[in-house]
Amino acid sequence: MTVELISVGTEILLGNIVNTNAAYLSEKCAELGLSLYYETSVGDNEGRLKSILTTALSRSDIIILTGGLGPTADDLTKEVTAKTLGLELVLDTHTKERIGEYFNKIVSHGIPDSNWKQAEVIEGAIIIDNTNGTAPGLIVETQYGKRVILLPGPPNEMIPMFEQDIFPYLNRLRPHVFYSAMVKICGIGESKVEEGIKDLMDRQENPTIAPYAKTGEVHLRVTASADTLEEGMNLVKPVVEELKERFKDNIYTTDEKETLEENVVKLLKQNNLTLATAESCTGGLLTGKIVNVAGASSVLNSGFITYSNESKRQFLDVSEGTLKEYGAVSEKTAGEMAMGAARATNSNVGIAITGLAGPDGGTIDKPVGLVYIGCFLNDKITVKEYHFRGNRQKIREYSVVNALDLLRRSIINNSNF
Template identity: 65%
Template sequence: MIAELISVGTEILLGNIVNTNANYLAVKLAELGISNYFQITVGDNEERLADTIKTALNRSDIVIITGGLGPTKDDLTKEVTARVLGKELVEDVHSREQIKSYFAGRNVKDITSNNWKQALVVEGSIVIDNYNGTAPGLIAESVNGKKIILLPGPPNELYPMFEEGIIPYLRSLQTAVFYTEMVKVCGIGESKAETMIADIIAAQTNPTIAPYAKDGEVHLRVTASATTIEEGRNLVEPMVKELRKRFQNTIYTTREEVNLEDVVVKLLTDNKLTVALAESCTGGLLAGRIVNVAGVSSVLGEGFITYSNEAKQKYLGVDAETLKSHGAVSAETAIEMAKGAAKAAGSDASIAVTGIAGPEGGTQEKPVGLVYVACYLQGKVTVQELRLKGNRQKIRNSTVIYALNLLRNCILDES
């Protein structure tokens, strides 16, 4: 099956909002084994939207349209879809009750008349309840059996609706089952990772491997087409085993929902270790990443943002002579930062980062992107020099990944 994505909204075209819905839906379609060849964004214009839908129906089996289901005059998606399909809009009594209940739950008694527009649905369509808003989703069918799926624009409404109502529907249309595992690799670049599995990719049939590059990571999606989940799992398992053999400890998880910080916090917890953080160029980004994990307070007690040399001396005990002789961006300073953070916090482990994120501040000897990451673990310090590329935000994001991975490797080496 081939699906096409249409995002509706002038605000997307103008760049006022970032279209995260298309990214989310593309990932989900890939997981379902549904091909996606086109993604289109169209403004709130009736004729252009109609032409876009007609074109999509000519070349795709499923058309997924997001946005334009609200109560205002410029929300035209249902109206245009009905016109393209040659159908009427009719009121859905159940949806009207859902809208009434939504407002009642928020103690809104004066419901404006335009809100009832959202209870209108394309004649003969399947209505998908919206438990997080007032616009229901719809699944409509053209005369030749092609499907149009209408979804609300707000991500907090679209995501749960797609998970609960649309994914089961799409699976019911498929004759095959698609089973996927995500192998997440850290510390190896995309080109090297692809080279390491070039022979597998060249010979692949079923299952297949698709590499995705992330900041400091490479994700390898292994997907098998089968008649049952069990059969798919059996096809994927040998491939994942081979990837483990080749990438070894650079693989930190094979679970889609698990992130690097989850793995690090679990390692700290399982080994009964506490950690402190000392950040210069990342300025709290590392702390922000690790506190994404629920329960991190059991292993993380303190973090230090020591951007200036004075702060490095005051809070971490970095020696003035070290800063004078080697500079703030040096292996020697990173080592002293790591030791000082662990001592100040009384922790078993620490991570320290110092570097030049740019765009200014670099020299020939110490260019933008030069970063030192140090890990202290129970008396031993390991330091890593990085030469990162990209803009300021990318360098900082990559530094966080390398810092977390260094801590992960240090714990694994001592376990």
């Protein structure tokens, strides 16, 4: 089956928001084994939206529209879809009651009249309740075998609705079972990973391997088509085992939902280790990643943002001699920062980042993108030197990923706990 994505909203075309919905849905469609050939963004314009939807209906089996289901006059997705399909809008009392309940919980001065527009649905549509907002999702099964799915634009409404209701619905439509597994790799680049699986991809038929490049990571999805789930699992398993053999410790998880920071927190917990962080150029991004993990409080003792030389001396006990002789961005300083953070907080582990994120401040000897990451564990200091490319934000993001990876490897390779 072929699927087509249409993202509705002038704010997308103007660049006011990043269209993360399309990226999320594209990945989910691939996971479902659906063929995605077209993806379009269109503004809040009736004529252009109708033209794009008409074209999509002529070439795709499933059309998923996101956005344009709000209460304002420029929210036209539902109305244009109904007109294009030759259907009417009708009031759904169930949705109207849900909208009333939603507003009664958050406001005390009545419900805006415009919001009742969201209680109108396309006749005959399957209504998907929105547990995080007021606009319901809709599934319209046309007489021609086409399916049109309307989802709200805000990701915090769209993603839960898709995972809870739309994914299972689409899964039931597939003629075969698709089973997939994810292998997540960090510490080596995309080109190195592709080089390592080129022979597998050249001869692949079923299952297939699809690489996805992330910031500092590469994810490999292994997918098999089969008549039964068990058959699919048996097809995928040897490929995953082969990938494990090839990439070894560069693989941090085969759990699709587990992030690198979650993996690190899990390792700290498993080994009864506590952590302190020390950051300069990343300014708290690393600590923030760790704090995002539920239960991080059991392993994270403290986080230091030591941007100036004075703060490095005062809070982390980095020696004045080190800073004068080697500078703030140096292997020696990164090591002392990591050790100082651990000792200052009585932690087992210290991880530190110091570097030049730019765009200014670089020299021939120390160019922008030079970053040192230090890890202190069991009285042993390990420091890695990195040369990242990109803008200031990208360099900082790469620094965080590689700091997590160094921390992960240090725990795995440590033999004294």
